[in-house]
Amino acid sequence: MSVSANDNGIDDVDQKILEALAENARISLKELAQAAGLSSPSAAERLRRLEERGIIAAFTIDIDPAALGYPLQAIVRVRPLPGQLHVVQRIIQDTPQFVECDKVTGDDCFIARLVVRSMAELDTILDKVAEKAETSTSMVKASPVKRRLPPLSRQR
Incomplete structure:
Protein backbone atom coordinates (compact mmCIF):
# COMPACT_ATOMS: atom_id res chain seq x y z
CA MET A 1 0.00 0.00 0.00
CA SER A 2 1.36 3.39 -0.97
CA VAL A 3 1.48 6.03 1.74
CA SER A 4 1.90 9.13 -0.39
CA ALA A 5 0.48 12.45 0.70
CA ASN A 6 -1.98 14.30 -1.52
CA ASP A 7 -2.10 18.07 -2.11
CA ASN A 8 -3.36 18.81 1.40
CA GLY A 9 -0.62 16.80 3.11
CA ILE A 10 -2.99 14.01 4.15
CA ASP A 11 -1.69 10.52 3.47
CA ASP A 12 -3.70 7.29 3.39
CA VAL A 13 -3.19 6.65 7.11
CA ASP A 14 -4.29 10.17 8.09
CA GLN A 15 -7.33 9.73 5.85
CA LYS A 16 -8.29 6.50 7.65
CA ILE A 17 -7.93 8.26 11.01
CA LEU A 18 -10.10 11.19 9.93
CA GLU A 19 -12.76 8.91 8.44
CA ALA A 20 -12.91 6.82 11.63
CA LEU A 21 -13.20 9.95 13.79
CA ALA A 22 -15.89 11.41 11.51
CA GLU A 23 -17.86 8.21 11.97
CA ASN A 24 -17.40 8.19 15.76
CA ALA A 25 -15.45 10.95 17.55
CA ARG A 26 -15.57 8.85 20.75
CA ILE A 27 -13.72 5.89 19.23
CA SER A 28 -11.08 4.46 21.56
CA LEU A 29 -7.43 4.92 20.68
CA LYS A 30 -7.11 1.15 20.34
CA GLU A 31 -9.98 1.00 17.83
CA LEU A 32 -8.63 4.05 15.99
CA ALA A 33 -5.22 2.38 15.71
CA GLN A 34 -6.84 -0.77 14.32
CA ALA A 35 -8.83 1.22 11.77
CA ALA A 36 -5.66 2.94 10.57
CA GLY A 37 -3.46 -0.17 10.71
CA LEU A 38 -1.17 1.33 13.37
CA SER A 39 -0.04 0.65 16.92
CA SER A 40 -1.77 2.70 19.62
CA PRO A 41 1.33 4.91 20.22
CA SER A 42 1.65 5.57 16.47
CA ALA A 43 -2.04 6.43 16.20
CA ALA A 44 -1.74 8.79 19.16
CA GLU A 45 1.22 10.51 17.52
CA ARG A 46 -0.64 10.85 14.21
CA LEU A 47 -3.64 12.26 16.06
CA ARG A 48 -1.45 14.79 17.88
CA ARG A 49 0.13 15.93 14.59
CA LEU A 50 -3.28 16.31 12.93
CA GLU A 51 -4.33 18.53 15.84
CA GLU A 52 -1.09 20.57 15.74
CA ARG A 53 -1.53 21.17 11.99
CA GLY A 54 -5.06 22.43 12.62
CA ILE A 55 -6.65 19.67 10.55
CA ILE A 56 -8.52 18.46 13.63
CA ALA A 57 -9.91 21.50 15.44
CA ALA A 58 -12.18 19.74 17.94
CA PHE A 59 -13.81 16.48 18.87
CA THR A 60 -17.56 16.94 19.01
CA ILE A 61 -20.92 15.25 19.21
CA ASP A 62 -23.91 15.26 16.90
CA ILE A 63 -27.11 16.10 18.76
CA ASP A 64 -30.61 15.74 17.31
Whole structure:
Protein backbone atom coordinates (compact mmCIF):
# COMPACT_ATOMS: atom_id res chain seq x y z
CA MET A 1 0.00 0.00 0.00
CA SER A 2 1.36 3.39 -0.97
CA VAL A 3 1.48 6.03 1.74
CA SER A 4 1.90 9.13 -0.39
CA ALA A 5 0.48 12.45 0.70
CA ASN A 6 -1.98 14.30 -1.52
CA ASP A 7 -2.10 18.07 -2.11
CA ASN A 8 -3.36 18.81 1.40
CA GLY A 9 -0.62 16.80 3.11
CA ILE A 10 -2.99 14.01 4.15
CA ASP A 11 -1.69 10.52 3.47
CA ASP A 12 -3.70 7.29 3.39
CA VAL A 13 -3.19 6.65 7.11
CA ASP A 14 -4.29 10.17 8.09
CA GLN A 15 -7.33 9.73 5.85
CA LYS A 16 -8.29 6.50 7.65
CA ILE A 17 -7.93 8.26 11.01
CA LEU A 18 -10.10 11.19 9.93
CA GLU A 19 -12.76 8.91 8.44
CA ALA A 20 -12.91 6.82 11.63
CA LEU A 21 -13.20 9.95 13.79
CA ALA A 22 -15.89 11.41 11.51
CA GLU A 23 -17.86 8.21 11.97
CA ASN A 24 -17.40 8.19 15.76
CA ALA A 25 -15.45 10.95 17.55
CA ARG A 26 -15.57 8.85 20.75
CA ILE A 27 -13.72 5.89 19.23
CA SER A 28 -11.08 4.46 21.56
CA LEU A 29 -7.43 4.92 20.68
CA LYS A 30 -7.11 1.15 20.34
CA GLU A 31 -9.98 1.00 17.83
CA LEU A 32 -8.63 4.05 15.99
CA ALA A 33 -5.22 2.38 15.71
CA GLN A 34 -6.84 -0.77 14.32
CA ALA A 35 -8.83 1.22 11.77
CA ALA A 36 -5.66 2.94 10.57
CA GLY A 37 -3.46 -0.17 10.71
CA LEU A 38 -1.17 1.33 13.37
CA SER A 39 -0.04 0.65 16.92
CA SER A 40 -1.77 2.70 19.62
CA PRO A 41 1.33 4.91 20.22
CA SER A 42 1.65 5.57 16.47
CA ALA A 43 -2.04 6.43 16.20
CA ALA A 44 -1.74 8.79 19.16
CA GLU A 45 1.22 10.51 17.52
CA ARG A 46 -0.64 10.85 14.21
CA LEU A 47 -3.64 12.26 16.06
CA ARG A 48 -1.45 14.79 17.88
CA ARG A 49 0.13 15.93 14.59
CA LEU A 50 -3.28 16.31 12.93
CA GLU A 51 -4.33 18.53 15.84
CA GLU A 52 -1.09 20.57 15.74
CA ARG A 53 -1.53 21.17 11.99
CA GLY A 54 -5.06 22.43 12.62
CA ILE A 55 -6.65 19.67 10.55
CA ILE A 56 -8.52 18.46 13.63
CA ALA A 57 -9.91 21.50 15.44
CA ALA A 58 -12.18 19.74 17.94
CA PHE A 59 -13.81 16.48 18.87
CA THR A 60 -17.56 16.94 19.01
CA ILE A 61 -20.92 15.25 19.21
CA ASP A 62 -23.91 15.26 16.90
CA ILE A 63 -27.11 16.10 18.76
CA ASP A 64 -30.61 15.74 17.31
CA PRO A 65 -32.40 19.03 18.09
CA ALA A 66 -35.81 17.32 17.84
CA ALA A 67 -34.83 14.97 20.68
CA LEU A 68 -34.20 18.08 22.80
CA GLY A 69 -37.61 19.55 22.01
CA TYR A 70 -36.73 21.59 18.91
CA PRO A 71 -38.75 19.86 16.17
CA LEU A 72 -38.54 22.76 13.71
CA GLN A 73 -35.52 24.04 11.85
CA ALA A 74 -35.32 27.02 9.54
CA ILE A 75 -32.74 28.50 7.22
CA VAL A 76 -32.81 32.28 7.51
CA ARG A 77 -31.23 34.58 4.95
CA VAL A 78 -30.48 37.93 6.59
CA ARG A 79 -29.81 41.27 4.92
CA PRO A 80 -29.03 43.93 7.55
CA LEU A 81 -30.38 47.43 7.05
CA PRO A 82 -27.71 50.09 6.34
CA GLY A 83 -25.39 50.54 9.30
CA GLN A 84 -26.85 47.54 11.19
CA LEU A 85 -24.45 44.76 10.16
CA HIS A 86 -22.66 44.48 13.51
CA VAL A 87 -25.88 44.87 15.49
CA VAL A 88 -27.51 42.04 13.52
CA GLN A 89 -24.45 39.86 13.89
CA ARG A 90 -24.56 40.39 17.66
CA ILE A 91 -28.30 39.53 17.80
CA ILE A 92 -27.61 36.28 15.93
CA GLN A 93 -24.63 35.44 18.17
CA ASP A 94 -26.62 36.17 21.33
CA THR A 95 -29.67 34.10 20.32
CA PRO A 96 -28.93 30.46 21.24
CA GLN A 97 -31.59 29.11 18.86
CA PHE A 98 -29.30 30.20 16.01
CA VAL A 99 -27.14 27.08 15.98
CA GLU A 100 -25.12 27.95 12.89
CA CYS A 101 -24.45 31.09 10.88
CA ASP A 102 -22.25 31.94 7.92
CA LYS A 103 -21.34 35.43 6.72
CA VAL A 104 -21.66 35.24 2.94
CA THR A 105 -21.26 37.22 -0.25
CA GLY A 106 -24.18 38.10 -2.47
CA ASP A 107 -27.48 39.80 -1.70
CA ASP A 108 -27.64 38.55 1.88
CA CYS A 109 -24.95 39.02 4.52
CA PHE A 110 -25.78 36.02 6.70
CA ILE A 111 -27.27 32.58 6.20
CA ALA A 112 -28.23 31.03 9.52
CA ARG A 113 -29.77 27.81 10.82
CA LEU A 114 -32.33 28.24 13.54
CA VAL A 115 -33.94 25.59 15.76
CA VAL A 116 -37.26 26.33 17.46
CA ARG A 117 -39.95 24.60 19.50
CA SER A 118 -42.86 26.26 17.66
CA MET A 119 -43.85 28.70 14.94
CA ALA A 120 -44.61 31.23 17.69
CA GLU A 121 -41.02 30.97 18.93
CA LEU A 122 -39.80 31.40 15.35
CA ASP A 123 -41.86 34.59 15.02
CA THR A 124 -40.55 35.97 18.32
CA ILE A 125 -36.92 35.43 17.30
CA LEU A 126 -37.39 36.76 13.78
CA ASP A 127 -39.16 39.85 15.13
CA LYS A 128 -35.95 40.77 17.03
CA VAL A 129 -33.91 40.45 13.83
CA ALA A 130 -36.51 42.12 11.59
CA GLU A 131 -36.13 45.41 13.46
CA LYS A 132 -32.59 45.65 12.07
CA ALA A 133 -32.66 43.53 8.89
CA GLU A 134 -34.70 42.03 6.09
CA THR A 135 -35.08 38.26 6.43
CA SER A 136 -36.19 35.42 4.21
CA THR A 137 -37.00 32.18 6.00
CA SER A 138 -37.30 28.64 4.67
CA MET A 139 -38.41 25.76 6.86
CA VAL A 140 -36.23 22.65 6.71
CA LYS A 141 -38.22 19.56 5.65
CA ALA A 142 -35.29 17.11 5.67
CA SER A 143 -31.50 17.05 5.55
CA PRO A 144 -30.50 14.57 2.84
CA VAL A 145 -26.83 15.48 3.35
CA LYS A 146 -25.72 15.98 6.94
CA ARG A 147 -22.52 17.88 7.70
CA ARG A 148 -19.70 15.67 6.49
CA LEU A 149 -16.01 15.65 5.69
CA PRO A 150 -14.93 17.21 2.42
CA PRO A 151 -13.18 14.82 0.02
CA LEU A 152 -9.83 13.91 1.59
CA SER A 153 -8.20 12.56 -1.53
CA ARG A 154 -7.83 14.21 -4.89
CA GLN A 155 -10.94 13.67 -7.01
CA ARG A 156 -10.31 12.83 -10.66
